[in-house]
Amino acid sequence: EAGVVQSPRYKIIEKKQPVAFWCNPISGHNTLYWYRQNLGQGPELLIRYENEEAVDDSQLPKDRFSAERLKGVDSTLKIQPAELGDSAVYLCASSPYGSNTEAFFGQGTRLTVV
Amino acid sequence: SQQGEEDPQALSIQEGENATMNCSYKTSINNLQWYRQNSGRGLVHLILIRSNEREKHSGRLRVTLDTSKKSSSLLITASRAADTASYFCAANSGGGADGLTFGKGTHLIIQP
Numbered sequence: 001e002a003g004v005v006q007s008p009r010y011k012i013i014e015k016k017q018p019v020a021f022w023c024n025p026i027s028g029h030n031t032l033y034w035y036r037q038n039l040g041q042g043p044e045l046l047i048r049y050e051n052e053e054a055v056d057d058s059q060l061p062k063d064r065f066s067a068e069r070l071k072g073v074d075s076t077l078k079i080q081p082a083e084l085g086d087s088a089v090y091l092c093a094s095s096p097y098g099s100n101t102e103a104f105f106g107q108g109t110r111l112t113v114v
Numbered sequence: 115s116q117q118g119e120e121d122p123q124a125l126s127i128q129e130g131e132n133a134t135m136n137c138s139y140k141t142s143i144n145n146l147q148w149y150r151q152n153s154g155r156g157l158v159h160l161i162l163i164r165s166n167e168r169e170k171h172s173g174r175l176r177v178t179l180d181t182s183k184k185s186s187s188l189l190i191t192a193s194r195a196a197d198t199a200s201y202f203c204a205a206n207s208g209g210g211a212d213g214l215t216f217g218k219g220t221h222l223i224i225q226p
Contacts (some may be wrong), residue, residue, distance in 0.1 A: 004156075033214075042202050042216035043157070091156060100145050100164055103204075103214060105156035 002026070004106035006092050012112045018080035021109045025074070025094030032069055033103065034077050035091040043091055049075065050097075082113045119217045120203055126223040133190040135220040137203030138183075146179055146186045147204045147214065157202065160188075190222075198224045 005024040013019050025032050030051050035043035046065065048056040051072035060067065064083070069075040079086055089110050093103040121136045139146065145164045149157040163170045163179045163186065170177045176189040190197055200219040207215070 035216075040218070042218050044216070045214070093157075100162060102147060102159040102162055103157075104159070105149075107156045110154075 004092055004094055004104050006090075006106035006109055008109055009107060010110050010112075012114060013082055015084055015113050016081040018078065019082050019111060020079075021077045021090050021092075021111075023075045023077070023092030023106060025092070026104055028096065029094035029104070030072075030097040031095045032075050033091075033093040033095075034067060034075070035093065037089045037091055037108070039088075046077070046090075079111075082111075084113050087111055087113045120201070120220040122220060123218065124221045124223070126225060127193060128225050129193060129195055131193055133193050133197070133222055133224075135188045135201055135203075135222070137186045137188070137217060139186075139203070139205040139215075140184065141205070141207055143181070143205045143207055145206045146177075147206060148175075148177060148186075148188050149202045149204060149216075151200045151202065151219070153199075160201075193222075193224045195224050195226050198222060 007022050032049040034046040036046055037043045045059055047060045047067050049069045052069050065079055067077045089108040091105055091108045093105045095101045095103045119138050127133055143165055145162050147162045148160045150160055151157045161172045161175055161177050163177050174191045179186045200221045202216050202219045204214045204216045
Protein backbone atom coordinates (compact mmCIF):
# COMPACT_ATOMS: atom_id res chain seq x y z
CA GLU A 1 0.00 0.00 0.00
CA ALA A 2 1.38 3.40 -0.97
CA GLY A 3 1.94 5.84 1.84
CA VAL A 4 1.25 9.55 1.91
CA VAL A 5 2.88 11.13 -1.14
CA GLN A 6 4.06 14.71 -1.18
CA SER A 7 5.65 16.77 -3.90
CA PRO A 8 7.96 18.42 -4.45
CA ARG A 9 10.52 17.17 -1.92
CA TYR A 10 12.49 20.40 -2.06
CA LYS A 11 11.65 23.92 -3.20
CA ILE A 12 13.78 27.05 -3.26
CA ILE A 13 12.07 30.32 -4.12
CA GLU A 14 12.72 34.01 -3.76
CA LYS A 15 10.71 35.98 -1.22
CA LYS A 16 7.42 37.41 -2.49
CA GLN A 17 7.04 34.55 -4.96
CA PRO A 18 4.16 32.05 -4.75
CA VAL A 19 4.65 28.38 -3.98
CA ALA A 20 2.38 25.33 -3.86
CA PHE A 21 2.69 21.94 -2.24
CA TRP A 22 0.75 18.83 -3.16
CA CYS A 23 -0.30 15.87 -1.04
CA ASN A 24 -1.95 12.57 -1.90
CA PRO A 25 -3.11 10.80 1.27
CA ILE A 26 -3.48 7.08 1.84
CA SER A 27 -6.50 5.73 -0.02
CA GLY A 28 -9.60 5.72 2.16
CA HIS A 29 -8.28 8.12 4.78
CA ASN A 30 -10.90 10.74 5.49
CA THR A 31 -8.71 13.02 7.59
CA LEU A 32 -5.87 15.04 6.09
CA TYR A 33 -3.50 17.38 7.92
CA TRP A 34 -0.94 19.94 6.92
CA TYR A 35 1.79 20.63 9.47
CA ARG A 36 4.73 23.01 9.43
CA GLN A 37 7.96 22.00 11.13
CA ASN A 38 10.69 24.49 11.84
CA LEU A 39 14.24 23.31 12.43
CA GLY A 40 14.62 21.71 15.84
CA GLN A 41 10.92 21.98 16.61
CA GLY A 42 7.93 19.66 16.55
CA PRO A 43 5.28 19.83 13.83
CA GLU A 44 2.65 22.54 14.22
CA LEU A 45 -0.79 22.03 12.74
CA LEU A 46 -1.80 24.41 9.98
CA ILE A 47 -5.07 22.87 8.84
CA ARG A 48 -7.08 19.68 9.22
CA TYR A 49 -9.65 18.34 6.77
CA GLU A 50 -12.42 15.84 7.27
CA ASN A 51 -13.12 14.79 3.68
CA GLU A 52 -13.37 18.09 1.79
CA GLU A 53 -14.27 20.21 4.82
CA ALA A 54 -11.63 22.21 6.69
CA VAL A 55 -12.58 21.53 10.32
CA ASP A 56 -9.61 23.26 11.96
CA ASP A 57 -7.73 26.07 10.25
CA SER A 58 -7.23 28.24 13.32
CA GLN A 59 -3.42 28.16 12.96
CA LEU A 60 -3.35 28.85 9.22
CA PRO A 61 -2.04 32.37 8.43
CA LYS A 62 -4.92 33.20 6.14
CA ASP A 63 -3.43 36.41 4.78
CA ARG A 64 -0.92 34.44 2.74
CA PHE A 65 -1.71 30.76 3.13
CA SER A 66 -4.53 28.85 1.48
CA ALA A 67 -5.39 25.20 1.16
CA GLU A 68 -7.91 23.11 -0.66
CA ARG A 69 -9.10 19.52 -0.82
CA LEU A 70 -11.76 19.79 -3.47
CA LYS A 71 -12.75 16.14 -3.95
CA GLY A 72 -11.87 15.00 -0.47
CA VAL A 73 -8.80 13.16 -1.67
CA ASP A 74 -5.59 15.00 -2.55
CA SER A 75 -4.82 18.47 -1.27
CA THR A 76 -2.74 21.52 -2.12
CA LEU A 77 -1.26 24.10 0.22
CA LYS A 78 -0.30 27.47 -1.23
CA ILE A 79 1.70 30.40 0.05
CA GLN A 80 1.44 33.72 -1.72
CA PRO A 81 3.57 35.71 -1.28
CA ALA A 82 6.26 33.74 0.52
CA GLU A 83 8.32 35.39 3.26
CA LEU A 84 11.75 34.46 4.60
CA GLY A 85 10.14 33.15 7.79
CA ASP A 86 8.15 30.59 5.82
CA SER A 87 11.27 28.48 5.34
CA ALA A 88 10.42 25.16 6.97
CA VAL A 89 9.40 21.59 6.23
CA TYR A 90 5.74 21.23 5.31
CA LEU A 91 4.35 17.85 6.28
CA CYS A 92 1.15 16.24 5.12
CA ALA A 93 -0.46 13.43 7.09
CA SER A 94 -3.62 11.39 6.86
CA SER A 95 -5.59 9.10 9.12
CA PRO A 96 -8.68 6.95 8.86
CA TYR A 97 -11.85 8.11 10.52
CA GLY A 98 -12.42 6.93 14.07
CA SER A 99 -11.12 7.32 17.57
CA ASN A 100 -7.68 6.29 18.72
CA THR A 101 -6.10 6.16 15.28
CA GLU A 102 -2.59 7.13 14.27
CA ALA A 103 -1.50 9.65 11.69
CA PHE A 104 0.57 8.60 8.69
CA PHE A 105 3.04 11.19 7.47
CA GLY A 106 4.53 11.94 4.10
CA GLN A 107 8.22 12.73 3.62
CA GLY A 108 7.55 16.44 3.63
CA THR A 109 8.49 19.35 1.39
CA ARG A 110 11.48 21.37 2.49
CA LEU A 111 10.89 25.01 1.53
CA THR A 112 13.71 27.52 1.46
CA VAL A 113 12.82 31.16 0.86
CA VAL A 114 15.77 33.36 -0.12
CA SER B 115 1.07 26.30 20.60
CA GLN B 116 2.68 23.00 21.52
CA GLN B 117 1.03 21.03 24.28
CA GLY B 118 3.55 18.24 24.61
CA GLU B 119 6.97 18.91 26.06
CA GLU B 120 9.67 16.26 25.90
CA ASP B 121 12.51 15.91 28.32
CA PRO B 122 15.44 15.76 27.82
CA GLN B 123 15.88 17.75 24.63
CA ALA B 124 18.88 15.62 23.74
CA LEU B 125 20.15 12.27 24.95
CA SER B 126 23.31 10.39 24.04
CA ILE B 127 23.85 6.81 25.24
CA GLN B 128 25.91 3.76 24.36
CA GLU B 129 24.51 1.02 22.17
CA GLY B 130 22.83 -1.64 24.29
CA GLU B 131 21.78 0.76 27.03
CA ASN B 132 18.20 1.75 27.70
CA ALA B 133 16.89 5.18 26.73
CA THR B 134 14.12 6.94 28.60
CA MET B 135 12.31 10.02 27.36
CA ASN B 136 9.59 11.92 29.19
CA CYS B 137 6.67 13.96 27.98
CA SER B 138 4.37 16.37 29.78
CA TYR B 139 1.14 17.79 28.44
CA LYS B 140 -1.28 20.45 29.60
CA THR B 141 -4.89 19.52 28.99
CA SER B 142 -7.01 16.38 29.19
CA ILE B 143 -6.37 13.87 26.45
CA ASN B 144 -8.08 11.05 24.62
CA ASN B 145 -4.79 9.33 23.93
CA LEU B 146 -1.08 10.07 23.73
CA GLN B 147 1.09 8.97 20.83
CA TRP B 148 4.80 8.67 20.26
CA TYR B 149 6.44 9.22 16.88
CA ARG B 150 9.99 8.87 15.57
CA GLN B 151 11.60 11.06 12.94
CA ASN B 152 14.86 10.25 11.22
CA SER B 153 16.82 13.19 9.87
CA GLY B 154 15.17 14.66 6.80
CA ARG B 155 12.27 12.23 6.87
CA GLY B 156 8.62 12.21 7.85
CA LEU B 157 7.32 11.07 11.20
CA VAL B 158 6.63 7.40 11.87
CA HIS B 159 4.08 6.31 14.44
CA LEU B 160 5.50 4.12 17.20
CA ILE B 161 2.82 3.53 19.78
CA LEU B 162 -0.50 4.88 21.04
CA ILE B 163 -1.67 4.72 24.64
CA ARG B 164 -5.24 5.54 25.55
CA SER B 165 -6.18 7.73 28.48
CA ASN B 166 -7.54 4.73 30.41
CA GLU B 167 -4.33 2.73 29.97
CA ARG B 168 -1.30 3.01 32.23
CA GLU B 169 1.31 0.98 30.38
CA LYS B 170 1.79 -0.45 26.93
CA HIS B 171 4.50 -2.49 25.24
CA SER B 172 5.53 -2.92 21.64
CA GLY B 173 8.71 -4.85 20.96
CA ARG B 174 11.56 -2.96 22.65
CA LEU B 175 9.28 -0.03 23.43
CA ARG B 176 7.50 0.54 26.71
CA VAL B 177 5.21 3.51 27.24
CA THR B 178 3.64 4.64 30.49
CA LEU B 179 0.94 7.22 31.05
CA ASP B 180 0.07 9.05 34.25
CA THR B 181 -2.99 11.19 33.61
CA SER B 182 -2.93 12.59 37.15
CA LYS B 183 0.49 14.10 36.45
CA LYS B 184 -0.24 14.69 32.77
CA SER B 185 2.94 12.89 31.83
CA SER B 186 4.15 9.96 29.77
CA SER B 187 7.45 8.19 29.30
CA LEU B 188 8.93 6.20 26.45
CA LEU B 189 11.52 3.54 27.24
CA ILE B 190 13.61 1.97 24.49
CA THR B 191 15.41 -1.11 25.75
CA ALA B 192 18.64 -2.54 24.37
CA SER B 193 19.20 0.46 22.11
CA ARG B 194 20.68 0.09 18.64
CA ALA B 195 22.47 2.54 16.38
CA ALA B 196 19.37 2.56 14.15
CA ASP B 197 17.36 4.03 17.03
CA THR B 198 19.20 7.33 16.52
CA ALA B 199 16.42 9.78 15.69
CA SER B 200 14.17 12.46 17.15
CA TYR B 201 11.25 11.25 19.22
CA PHE B 202 8.05 13.25 19.65
CA CYS B 203 5.09 12.81 21.89
CA ALA B 204 1.74 13.99 20.59
CA ALA B 205 -1.24 14.65 22.81
CA ASN B 206 -4.58 13.86 21.21
CA SER B 207 -7.32 15.93 22.77
CA GLY B 208 -10.06 14.62 20.51
CA GLY B 209 -11.23 11.49 18.77
CA GLY B 210 -9.06 9.75 16.23
CA ALA B 211 -5.90 11.64 15.39
CA ASP B 212 -7.82 14.88 15.76
CA GLY B 213 -6.04 17.69 17.49
CA LEU B 214 -2.64 16.01 17.60
CA THR B 215 -0.35 18.50 19.31
CA PHE B 216 3.35 17.71 19.17
CA GLY B 217 6.16 18.62 21.53
CA LYS B 218 9.61 19.81 20.50
CA GLY B 219 11.06 16.33 20.63
CA THR B 220 13.99 14.50 22.16
CA HIS B 221 17.00 13.98 19.93
CA LEU B 222 18.43 10.56 20.73
CA ILE B 223 21.93 9.57 19.68
CA ILE B 224 23.07 5.97 20.10
CA GLN B 225 26.85 5.71 20.23
CA PRO B 226 28.18 2.48 18.66
